[in-house]
Amino acid sequence: MIDRRHAILGTLAAGLAAPVLAQGKVGGGAAPADPVETIELWPGAAPGMPATPPVEKVEERSREPGYHNRTVTGIVRPRLLVFRPARANGSALLVIPGGGYSLIAMDHEGHAVARRLAAQGWTVFVLLYRLPGDGWAAGPDVALSDAQRAMRLIRARAATYGIRPERVGVLGFSAGGHLCGDLATRFAAPTYAPVDAADRLDARPAIAAPIYAVQSMTLPMAHAGSRALLIGKDASPTLERAHSTALNVGAQTPPCFLVHAEDDGAVDVGNTLEFRAALKAAKVPVETHLFAEGGHGFSLTLPDSKPASRWLDLFTVWAGTHGLGQGAASPQRGG
Structure with a gap:
């Protein structure tokens, strides 16, 4: 017999592997519990498919009823999971979960933040991106290709979602934070051949x-696992040097908001x-928030008693000063 947990996981896996879900609006004013639609990044197969394509797998790591901690590996169809608000404020975020470039931590660094x-x-838009260790032809640039393509698709569909093309930002965690920094510094790098009008x-x-x-790919500072896979x-x-974000910063790098716990052991x-x-x-x-405590991978899981638990509130206030989000002000320059 199939128990309830396995039935739920089977449904989730099927949903993640589905093509494009019907578009729909979220009503009532509450955030959606799950994405309301999926956008495939590439028409047909993703470019540079390995001779032996990876096999996508969704694993539930949570043992708590009603609480998900899903990881995804073997992404062969990179895509965006869309969380539409009840009332759009005109701004959008590409959210990139981490996972050491070996997997994607879909829930606590994806769905939870999106909600x-x-x-x-x-x-x-939560990005499920291809992993560099799976043998794609683009090698270390494969995830960046997906992030670049995602940004272009979001802008191409801005009118559909009630967002302004100039008000699209990116937020990423851990290895997804590396991809976030890579996009911020190498957004114009030619990592794939254009496939349609969106790529203009x-x-x-x-x-x-x-x-x-x-951020760094140089030992001993580099995270060894992410470095090895990338x-x-x-x-x-x-x-x-080519994949260390600090060495690719330039005048066109967008304003950045940085968060780290000083007791991060990873x-x-x-x-x-x-x-x-x-x-x-x-x-x-640049705005930087260093917290004494928090460890690694905390996302939204810290208790309210920890100062680091307030990082997302700080981010949304900061984003407003740069013209994004609720009550956005005119973008600031300098410092």
């Missing part, structure tokens, strides 16, 4: 928020400090 932001009027649009995010992010365990210094806080220093040197606006 909170959608309740505030943001239109949120700009992939530069209006703002970027790498949260407890992997550029290889024995990567050359040239390859390390990703050295030096990653964030190095990225911040590069932003300051390039005169890119």
